[in-house]
Amino acid sequence: MPEPLIRTHNLEHVYPAGGGVPALRGVNLTVRRGEYVAIIGANGSGKSTLARHLNALLLPTEGDVWVNGWNTRDAARVRDIRQTVGMVFQDPDNQIVATVVEEDVAFGPENLGVPDDELPARVRWALETVGLSAQAKRPPHLLSAGQKQRLAIASALAMKPQCLVLDEATAMLDPVGKAELLLTVRGLHRSGTTVLAVTHTMSEAVEADRVVVLSEGGVVADGTPADVFRDEETLQSIGVDVPIISHLARMVAQRIPDFPSDVLTVQAFADAVCHRLGGQG
Amino acid sequence: MSASEFDLLRSVTLGQYLPTGSVLHRLDPRVKLLAGLLLLVAVTATSSLAGLALALALVVGGFVVARVPLRYALSGIKPMVPFLALLALLQIVAIPQNDLNTTLLWRWAFVTLTVRDLVAAALLFLKFAVLMWGFSLLSFTTTTTELTHGTEHLLRPLQRIGLPAHEFALMVNIAFRFVPLLATEAERLMKAQASRGADFGGGRRLNFVQRMRKQLPLLVPLILSSLRRAEDLILAMEARCYTGGRGRTHLIHLHAERRDYLALAGILVVLALTVAAGFLSADAVIWRAIASIRTS
Amino acid sequence: MNADSPWIELRDIHYTYLRGTPLEAAALRGVSLEVRAGETVAVIGPTGSGKSTLLQHLNGLLRPQQGQALVLGEDLGNSAVDVREIRRRVGLVFQQPEDQLFERYAGDDVAFGPRNYGLPLDAVRERVREAMESVGLPFEAYKDRLTMTLSGGERRRLALAGVLALEPQMLVLDEPTAGLDPMGRRSLLQYLRVWQDEAERAIVLTTHNMDDVALLADRIYVLVDGRVVRVGPPRQIFGDPGFLLEHGLGLPSATQVVQALAGRGCSVPVDLLTLEEVADAVERLAYERV
Numbered sequence: 029m030p031e032p033l034i035r036t037h038n039l040e041h042v043y044p045a046g047g048g049v050p051a052l053r054g055v056n057l058t059v060r061r062g063e064y065v066a067i068i069g070a071n072g073s074g075k076s077t078l079a080r081h082l083n084a085l086l087l088p089t090e091g092d093v094w095v096n097g098w099n100t101r102d103a104a105r106v107r108d109i110r111q112t113v114g115m116v117f118q119d120p121d122n123q124i125v126a127t128v129v130e131e132d133v134a135f136g137p138e139n140l141g142v143p144d145d146e147l148p149a150r151v152r153w154a155l156e157t158v159g160l161s162a163q164a165k166r167p168p169h170l171l172s173a174g175q176k177q178r179l180a181i182a183s184a185l186a187m188k189p190q191c192l193v194l195d196e197a198t199a200m201l202d203p204v205g206k207a208e209l210l211l212t213v214r215g216l217h218r219s220g221t222t223v224l225a226v227t228h229t230m231s232e233a234v235e236a237d238r239v240v241v242l243s244e245g246g247v248v249a250d251g252t253p254a255d256v257f258r259d260e261e262t263l264q265s266i267g268v269d270v271p272i273i274s275h276l277a278r279m280v281a282q283r284i285p286d287f288p289s290d291v292l293t294v295q296a297f298a299d300a301v302c303h304r305l306g307g308q309g
Numbered sequence: 310m311s312a313s314e315f316d317l318l319r320s321v322t323l324g325q326y327l328p329t330g331s332v333l334h335r336l337d338p339r340v341k342l343l344a345g346l347l348l349l350v351a352v353t354a355t356s357s358l359a360g361l362a363l364a365l366a367l368v369v370g371g372f373v374v375a376r377v378p379l380r381y382a383l384s385g386i387k388p389m390v391p392f393l394a395l396l397a398l399l400q401i402v403a404i405p406q407n408d409l410n411t412t413l414l415w416r417w418a419f420v421t422l423t424v425r426d427l428v429a430a431a432l433l434f435l436k437f438a439v440l441m442w443g444f445s446l447l448s449f450t451t452t453t454t455e456l457t458h459g460t461e462h463l464l465r466p467l468q469r470i471g472l473p474a475h476e477f478a479l480m481v482n483i484a485f486r487f488v489p490l491l492a493t494e495a496e497r498l499m500k501a502q503a504s505r506g507a508d509f510g511g512g513r514r515l516n517f518v519q520r521m522r523k524q525l526p527l528l529v530p531l532i533l534s535s536l537r538r539a540e541d542l543i544l545a546m547e548a549r550c551y552t553g554g555r556g557r558t559h560l561i562h563l564h565a566e567r568r569d570y571l572a573l574a575g576i577l578v579v580l581a582l583t584v585a586a587g588f589l590s591a592d593a594v595i596w597r598a599i600a601s602i603r604t605s
Numbered sequence: 606m607n608a609d610s611p612w613i614e615l616r617d618i619h620y621t622y623l624r625g626t627p628l629e630a631a632a633l634r635g636v637s638l639e640v641r642a643g644e645t646v647a648v649i650g651p652t653g654s655g656k657s658t659l660l661q662h663l664n665g666l667l668r669p670q671q672g673q674a675l676v677l678g679e680d681l682g683n684s685a686v687d688v689r690e691i692r693r694r695v696g697l698v699f700q701q702p703e704d705q706l707f708e709r710y711a712g713d714d715v716a717f718g719p720r721n722y723g724l725p726l727d728a729v730r731e732r733v734r735e736a737m738e739s740v741g742l743p744f745e746a747y748k749d750r751l752t753m754t755l756s757g758g759e760r761r762r763l764a765l766a767g768v769l770a771l772e773p774q775m776l777v778l779d780e781p782t783a784g785l786d787p788m789g790r791r792s793l794l795q796y797l798r799v800w801q802d803e804a805e806r807a808i809v810l811t812t813h814n815m816d817d818v819a820l821l822a823d824r825i826y827v828l829v830d831g832r833v834v835r836v837g838p839p840r841q842i843f844g845d846p847g848f849l850l851e852h853g854l855g856l857p858s859a860t861q862v863v864q865a866l867a868g869r870g871c872s873v874p875v876d877l878l879t880l881e882e883v884a885d886a887v888e889r890l891a892y893e894r895v
Contacts, residue, residue: 070786070788071756071757071758071786072756080544083548085544085547085548107550110547110548110549110550111550114548115545115548117541117544117545119538119541121490121538122537122538122541122542122545123541123542123545124486125479125482125483125486125542125545125546126454126482126486127452127453127454127457127482127485127486128452128454130560131454131560131561134560134561135546135549135551136549136550137558138557138558138559138560139549139550139551139552139557140550141556141557141558142558143558144558144559144560144562147558147559147560148560151560167452167454168486169486169489169490172652172653173652180545183549184548184549187549187550199784200783200784202651202652202813203813203854203855204651204652204853205652228786228787230787267786267788268787269786269787269788272816272858272880273858273862275880276858276862276880276883276884279880279881279884280884280887280888283884283885283887283888283891284887284888284891294858294861294862294865295865297862297865298862298865298866298868298869298871299869301866301869301871301887301890302866302869302870302871304891305871305890305891325628327627378627381626381627494704497699498704498705500661500666500699501697501699501702501704501705502705502717503666503692504664504666504692504696504697504699504768505692505717505718505721505767505768505771506689506692506693506718506721506722506771507717507721508689508721525707526705526707526717528707529707530704530705530706530707533753534704
């Protein structure tokens with residue numbers, strides 16, 4: 029079995045100003061190449077802290093994190109680690125450096141020393157992948173928030189990472205922006221990029237292969253969306269919601285026997301209903 | 310109907326970019342930066358109204374070629390007028406020009422007003438105006454991106470002696486990127502605090518400390534938000550492996566063409582004349598010529 | 606203003622930013638809107654449709670360049686109107702209101718509003734106490750907390766308390782639940798419901814969350830490109846999902862389910878608003894077959 033892309037062992041993190049309370053405690057997480065993992069949890073559960081350990085922006089106070097076999101504490105490997113794991117943050121404005129779209133995309137590869145004559149092709153490819161080719165010469169402040177986040181993805185992609193970490197990347201987007209972003213991410217996953225999405229939007233979490241639930245710095249659940257969202261009470265007690273459709277399915281299951289309660293999306297719900305009713309209208 | 314109390318960006322032309330696609334927009338930014346520098350030097354060095362008029366003609370001509378609405382462009386001076394008027398007044402009172410070569414126009418106590426005084430005041434006014442309009446022409450026709458690329462390219466030779474050209478250019482670029490954001494945020498904050506009854510106007514009897522305290526609801530959140538943005542940006546840059554200008558490659562390369570050299574040469578000539586007019590006493594010559602036309 | 610007239614009447618409002626400069630941009634192109642006592646009015650529309658501009662006309666931050674704005678009987682087109690008094694009675698809560706907090710101690714920030722209106726110290730204290738208690742931040746426990754050490758949700762509630770301390774008749778909220786986690790969202794919506802029912806009050810809000818709208822709104826204005834393209838109660842507006850989708854707007858969860866079911870030939874009534882109604886409708890369908 030190939031080496032996992034990311035592995036954490038007893039990961040613990042205490043912020044200097046945190047008063048001794050660990051933001052992360054004993055986290056053991058493994059992410060295999062090509063997986064799509066959603067990380068959910070209430071505010072303060074340690075989601076963003078965990079994400080920042082995955083590209084060595086933060087170092088563990090105890091325990092270890094390995095990316096592609098490299099330990100994040102190895103200063104000589106930090107550049108390689110950050111090239112392997114790209115990150116997109118929550119605020120669309122605060123991660124754009126340049127004043128022209130294509131120049132922001134070029135920022136990462138320029139830092140890596142990618143030769144001048146390869147840069148235009150890289151930038152073009154990254155912009156095409158996220159659907160922003162037409163915006164290449166425009167200033168970022170004219171883009172919508174959703175487009176800015178796609179720009180952030182392109183800027184990360186231009187470094188040719190193996191994994192993309194999205195730290196609440198849709199939190200500040202309107203529904204249109206969210207949908208565009210999810211479409212882009214889905215496409216990336218399909219072409220082989222490993223995706224880790226920290227989110228508190230449950231409709232996003234159901235897109236993933238795997239959902240990891242954090243509470244007060246520790247992992248309390250790790251499984252498929254269907255498995256994880258089955259236990260509505262426990263999730264609510266730790267401040268996490270279940271997808272709306274999940275909730276609806278449970279309500280219907282209380283009224284109609286044999287109705288599947290582990291339905292997660294609108295389409296799946298509609299299918300379940302029609303199946304149960306014999307498909308007649 | 311009056312506009313809102315909060316329309317801050319209205320009368321600020323300096324720093325505004327107007328994409329009209331004129332030939333000036335397409336000039337190499339290095340030429341425009343050098344032209345700006347030359348304008349600064351020439352306008353400061355000249356002592357001739359006629360020379361200044363030349364420089365003014367150059368700038369106004371620039372507005373026309375750049376297809377900037379003239380009225381809008383010239384209105385940029387409005388916020389500066391009270392300040393300039395004060396300066397001119399100070400000039401007249403504090404630096405009397407009443408040697409024998411000039412005509413006395415008016416006297417009151419120790420204040421004398423001579424023709425020379427008027428000329429000096431006019432020079433002052435015009436110098437500021439031409440500089441302001443010149444730099445606003447620069448910003449109308451050059452994006453901030455081009456400005457930073459131009460600056461970085463001009464400074465690059467100095468990188469060899471240790472000048473952090475890229476870091477400097479990046480700093481300037483980031484400042485350009487975030488200043489408009491901060492302006493929008495400031496406006497939003499003013500509105501939010503006004504909605505809670507805040508009144509940012511200075512009262513007549515408020516001293517400095519009290520006046521400052523009134524601005525706190527605006528300043529504190531703005532500073533905090535700037536700090537937060539800075540922190541976020543640092544993380545984002547580190548995540549993309551930024552470690553300074555050393556070893557970086559570049560997507561953008563500037564290429565100067567013939568028209569760039571021609572434009573620079575032309576501007577150089579005009580501005581050289583501006584300075585020369587001072588040394589050649591062009592004003593006196595023109596004055597005498599006008600006087601002789603009148604008497605003939 | 607008599608007892609029956611609307612609290613807010615906007616007639617054919619036009620507003621253009623930076624008018625007269627080469628950078629002008631029209632935000633509102635002839636918007637009319639009415640809000641009556643006891644109503645919750647939702648304004649929905651894609652980003653850039655002019656929602657925020659519209660809200661700022663409701664407390665005099667913006668004066669109409671064309672058209673008429675009557676707020677609580679005052680004509681905002683008249684520059685002699687005491688606009689600060691309007692702002693006390695119409696409490697405007699901006700998006701991400703926690704960004705406007707500036708005082709060191711939480712209680713002081715809530716007191717900012719009442720102090721601005723010259724209330725005596727003990728009245729200020731009372732207002733602050735009531736406002737903080739009502740949003741779930743107990744006065745004694747929170748008044749001396751450092752503002753910046755509060756959690757995001759607590760800071761939003763504190764900002765809301767800051768507006769409530771002025772005891773407004775109306776609350777105007779721009780995306781009140783944006784950025785809140787599910788629990789925070791639920792408690793805020795519940796709070797707004799309670800606040801409105803307590804006395805003769807009205808609420809105007811904009812949001813992208815259609816489930817919020819389905820829950821709270823009595824009437825909905827659909828704003829697209831600076832114009833009102835439709836007005837009506839939720840069942841009517843959400844009963845025509847095609848129209849909303851055409852304009853790039855989302856649908857409440859219940860409506861999405863109804864649409865998906867209709868697409869598969871299972872017919873349920875179009876105007877279902879809540880999950881309970883959907884569950885009931887599905888149950889009815891199932892037992893019809895028995």
